[in-house]
Amino acid sequence: MAKPAALELIKLTKSYGGTVAVDAIDQVIPDGTYTCLLGPSGCGKSSTLRMLAGHESVTSGDIVHKGANITDLPPARRGTAMMFQSYALFPHLSVVDNVAFSLKMKGVEKAKRQKEARELLELVDMSAYGERLPDQLSGGQQQRVALARALITRPSILLLDEPLSALDPFLRIRMRTELKRLQRELGISFIHVTHSQDEALALADHIIVMNRGKIEQDGPPQEVFDAPRTEFVARFIGGHNILGGSGNRKLAVRTDRMTIATQSSAGAIPASVVAVEYLGTIVNVTVETAQAGELTVSVGDTAYFHKPVEIGQSVFLTWKAEDAHQLAA
Structure with a gap:
């Protein structure tokens, strides 16, 4: 039985002046899956992710989340959370306070928000580092904190913008395993932008290959690798x-x-x-x-x-x- 759609993109378009970055794409992303948007620089994958997050306005088309049109909603009301490539942790706040920050902005009292933050830190295996500042952490540890901070809002979709690009190769492979484990345990949809074919094949249940603002092919990793539809997909996916x-x-x-x-x-x-x-x-x-x-x-x-x-x-x-x-x- 097919999974219900977590997200549906209908003729989604993003233009910057005369340049079309995302060109009227139609796509259904199943609920509870790990989806990778894969493609070269400038293909439109990051613009697509930012529109899903509400950090970029939609030129035309619609974004539908579990039956509700969220195209024009602010980021906090979309049911999504975004983990940025730079991690963007507050340098003057402890790890616990970084994770709890969004709850503080919502007026949640200190004991409750810190309790939730520590639960999330335990989930990402960072509970021993709660009192440290970000600059006292390694790159991989900072990434785990950023992940916990994104998850504390209890999103139904987590958006990840090239989250592994700043890590060394060994840690990148280890964090791939961690991300996949978290997605399975939480049961929510992860949508992950990457230009790495290996990363997409290792992580995804569902790969969407983009080129020049359009979707060239989508499907399970094995299907995309074994049966590329176009020369672009065959060359980009490699092998x-x-x-x-x-x-x-x-x-x-x-x-x-x-x-x-x-x-x-x-x-x-x-x-x-x-x-x-x-x-x-x-x-x-x-x-x-x-x-x-x-x-x-x-x-x-x-x-x-x-x-x-x-x-x-x-x-x-x-x-x-x-x-x-x-x-x-």
Whole structure:
């Protein structure tokens, strides 16, 4: 049974002067899911998030949250909360007071708001740091405080603007796990803007790929990765080779579904090895072909080192017909 919609975007548009940043997008985001808005810089994903939060006015179109039109409501009345990329913690307030700040603004008395703040700090594993100031925390700890501060308003949708971009790679992977755990435990919708394909694939139940203000494709991560609809999605999501097809249609073949051999066989494409990149569990072999230009073949490390190839070596590529996915013209 399909989940009910937490959020529906209807012909949502944002223009800055003569520039259209978000171009009449229609999208339903299911309730209780982890959704990633994915795309390159300037694709419209952050403008979309800011419109959802109420921090950016809508040029035209509507935002509907659980049946109510929230397009023109102020941020505090939308049922959403936003966690900013910069964390924006108040440097002069303790961790507890930072988390409790929005309740203070609502007139909640001190004992009650601090109790709620400590409960949220426990949820994000920061209860031992309640009396510290932000500059006494690491980047990862500051992020957890910012997360607790966003959650204290009990939103039904949490909006996250590139929340992991300032963290080092090891901490980024650890925080991905934490964010996914929190979303499952809270049962609310998370909408997370990122330009990282790995981040989106690791976190999301639902990926929305944006390009030039429009939605190119949306769906579960495995579907978007395995069956990209367009050349843009195939190239941006990564892990695919693009081959020219007949009648202006192109084909995408996953790099790990191509086979590289030193002997020719029926239908094989001749190629020359131009680069070899060792990535631990896989080795990426880049080859140059006369028919399709530069292609990449991802080979498991064990298989590669059993039969390694060298730069300049002649090789032959094959793949199964069912692994060639047709792209929209």
